[in-house]
Amino acid sequence: MTDTIQCADFLIIGAGMAGASCAYFLAPHGSVILLEREEQPGYHTTGRSAALYIESYGNAAIRALNRAGKPFFQNPPEGFADGPILTPRGSLTIAEASQLDALDAAHNELAATAKGLEIVEGARLLELFPALDPEKIVRGLYDPNDMDMDVHALHWGFIRGMRDRGGKLVTDADVQGLTHGSDGWKVETRAGTFASPVVINAAGAWADEIGKLAGAKPIGLVPKRRTAFTFDPPEGLDPDKLPAVVNVNEDWYVKPEAGRFLGSPADETPSMPTDAQPEDLDLAIAVDRIETATTLKVGRFHSRWAGLRSFVSDKSPVVGFEPGLDGFFWLAGQGGYGIQTSAGLGMTSAALARGAALPDEVVREGLSAADLAPDRPTLAAAEYFAG
Numbered sequence: 001m002t003d004t005i006q007c008a009d010f011l012i013i014g015a016g017m018a019g020a021s022c023a024y025f026l027a028p029h030g031s032v033i034l035l036e037r038e039e040q041p042g043y044h045t046t047g048r049s050a051a052l053y054i055e056s057y058g059n060a061a062i063r064a065l066n067r068a069g070k071p072f073f074q075n076p077p078e079g080f081a082d083g084p085i086l087t088p089r090g091s092l093t094i095a096e097a098s099q100l101d102a103l104d105a106a107h108n109e110l111a112a113t114a115k116g117l118e119i120v121e122g123a124r125l126l127e128l129f130p131a132l133d134p135e136k137i138v139r140g141l142y143d144p145n146d147m148d149m150d151v152h153a154l155h156w157g158f159i160r161g162m163r164d165r166g167g168k169l170v171t172d173a174d175v176q177g178l179t180h181g182s183d184g185w186k187v188e189t190r191a192g193t194f195a196s197p198v199v200i201n202a203a204g205a206w207a208d209e210i211g212k213l214a215g216a217k218p219i220g221l222v223p224k225r226r227t228a229f230t231f232d233p234p235e236g237l238d239p240d241k242l243p244a245v246v247n248v249n250e251d252w253y254v255k256p257e258a259g260r261f262l263g264s265p266a267d268e269t270p271s272m273p274t275d276a277q278p279e280d281l282d283l284a285i286a287v288d289r290i291e292t293a294t295t296l297k298v299g300r301f302h303s304r305w306a307g308l309r310s311f312v313s314d315k316s317p318v319v320g321f322e323p324g325l326d327g328f329f330w331l332a333g334q335g336g337y338g339i340q341t342s343a344g345l346g347m348t349s350a351a352l353a354r355g356a357a358l359p360d361e362v363v364r365e366g367l368s369a370a371d372l373a374p375d376r377p378t379l380a381a382a383e384y385f386a387g
């Protein structure tokens, strides 16, 4: 604990993907301190994702942010990362005979924007993913545009880039109190006291708790647990060249992951903000669904985990100053898209937090500040989530 107060133009709470990307884009414009409760940034949801970039995934605001950030991922500044952030993967949405209407609806929705989209059946379906059970799965929708993301390289690229521009990461800095006075915000943490005119709340599943400490109106954030695990492929099947496979109802998926498969029941169980852990029942449900639709046998889990995907009622992120609470800025509600939207949200939040206009990349995609604002009408009924 230090006695001196450390000051910055911007204090960001939470060094997951949201806080790190905002810090990166803010650092050229003022001094930034990024406060993280854990010993390592990325311990919570950021370190637990499936690492996919699915351009067509999410509502209209999410898709706009995906597209706005894609050029950054494809062509990051020199020295940002040692390798590519995006690598081609492709995805195959599959349907049983009773699910063909849902697959047609998915096709109709994507056909106008997804280049190379292909309806596949029979031999082509099995060529794309040989472990499907042809007795069960009759048709698929192949989207070659979906990518794997190097989440670690991206997250640390943002943090390193922020530091290179003079910003500072402070870990073991659990924020325990926020007070606002005539000279701005004072933030009490386990690592000492910090002060700034602007506090950015990027605390992931804990964002409404930070809001409560600051005296902000809740945004009604609901953290939802999602389970994942990895398992070995059958002998003779190399997963690395295969697409991700998702059931059209999105009630399970598998994707290649460093020589193994990653599986998930795509669960969304409401949870308090916590260090989420996988439940045996969710793991068993995923194994059953995967083994029913494919010839894969999960056998032993190589690893298993759970993370919290945090949503507000309209499933768009919440980005902007809290009305009536000078200098308190929200960057929350990234849901299941916080990695793929991170470049778009990082540049958006950094612009709005310093009072600048939305970046051209974002405006071009049809998004406005009002779509993300904490006082947008769709969040009017927000309550603090109490379990």
Ligand SMILES: Cc1cc2nc3c(=O)[nH]c(=O)nc-3n(C[C@H](O)[C@H](O)[C@H](O)COP(=O)(O)OP(=O)(O)OC[C@H]3O[C@@H](n4cnc5c(N)ncnc54)[C@H](O)[C@@H]3O)c2cc1C
Pocket: 013, 014, 015, 016, 017, 018, 019, 035, 036, 037, 038, 041, 042, 043, 044, 045, 046, 047, 048, 049, 050, 051, 052, 053, 173, 174, 175, 176, 202, 203, 204, 205, 206, 210, 226, 227, 228, 264, 306, 307, 308, 309, 310, 332, 334, 335, 336, 337, 338, 339, 340, 341
């Ligand atoms: C199984 C799973 C699969 C997913 N797959 C994908 C995917 O393929 N693609 C995709 O784009 N997204 C995916 N997501 C979602 C994505 O991981 C999240 O949207 C993203 O990581 C959210 O980042 P964040 O920075 O908001 O949250 P976090 O990473 O949780 O960061 C918030 C940080 O705030 C800190 N904090 C909280 N309270 C305090 C406090 N009081 N003081 C200081 N620090 C505090 C926490 O310690 C934490 O480090 C997936 C999520 C899960 C769980």
